[in-house]
């Protein structure tokens with residue numbers, strides 16, 4: 504088993520939802536967590552709870568992403584784990600989307616993952632060790648009506664991480680992708696905690712447990728892909 508004590512982990516989208524739950528759980532395992540998102544106040548609250556570092560940043564901005572990585576290395580002197588979780592989505596028939604909405608979804612879900620990996624992988628290669636975990640979606644592997652734009656972005660994010668896995672394996676770097684089904688979060692302007700969603704959706708903590716499981720795999724073991732659904736969800 505890989506011990507997470509004192510491992511340094513960047514978690515994007517840590518201000519709420521799945522990313523927040525991942526940050527809290529990794530901190531409980533003794534990891535030093537660098538919390539990244541745009542909402543500085545929420546991020547600070549999570550950083551206080553995790554005894555970690557809040558670095559407000561927009562994952563679509565290359566300079567801000569580079570700053571997150573250099574500041575992490577400056578502050579902690581090491582970097583072991585990157586969790587690419589920040590993501591956005593909205594759902595409608597294709598012709599109702601405008602280009603700005605397409606750009607925003609692709610910028611956060613695909614370019615954000617690209618920029619974080621681009622900034623972190625050279626460091627991981629140098630140390631010949633590191634673990635990238637991507638939070639994709641079960642819709643990275645299936646399509647549905649009204650999911651054209653979000654689904655396309657999640658397919659692209661998955662393809663990027665899957666190709667990266669092949670590029671970095673010989674350096675001892677792990678790339679794991681998690682494919683959750685429905686999760687009860689603020690995603691797409693939802694309000695979590697409703698009675699119905701509690702029966703039909705995973706909790707963010709369920710996804711966080713999967714991330715912990717993947718990260719704690721023995722050094723020789725890499726869990727490449729892991730799909731998780733609520734038992735009630737047909738997919």
Ligand code: NAP
Pocket residue numbers: 515516517518519520521522539540541542543560561562563588589590591592611638639640641682683684685686687688689690691
């Ligand atoms: P959420 O509650 O809305 O959280 C999204 C997180 O992403 C927030 O912390 C948000 O922080 C951050 N974020 C968005 N745009 C950002 C940007 N430009 N720069 C930095 N951070 C940004 O949604 P969630 O459900 O936890 O989503 C997390 C991931 O899970 C996403 O990748 C999503 O695709 C995936 N997922 C969700 C579900 C689901 O049913 N909820 C299912 C499968 C996969 P700020 O707004 O503060 O920046």
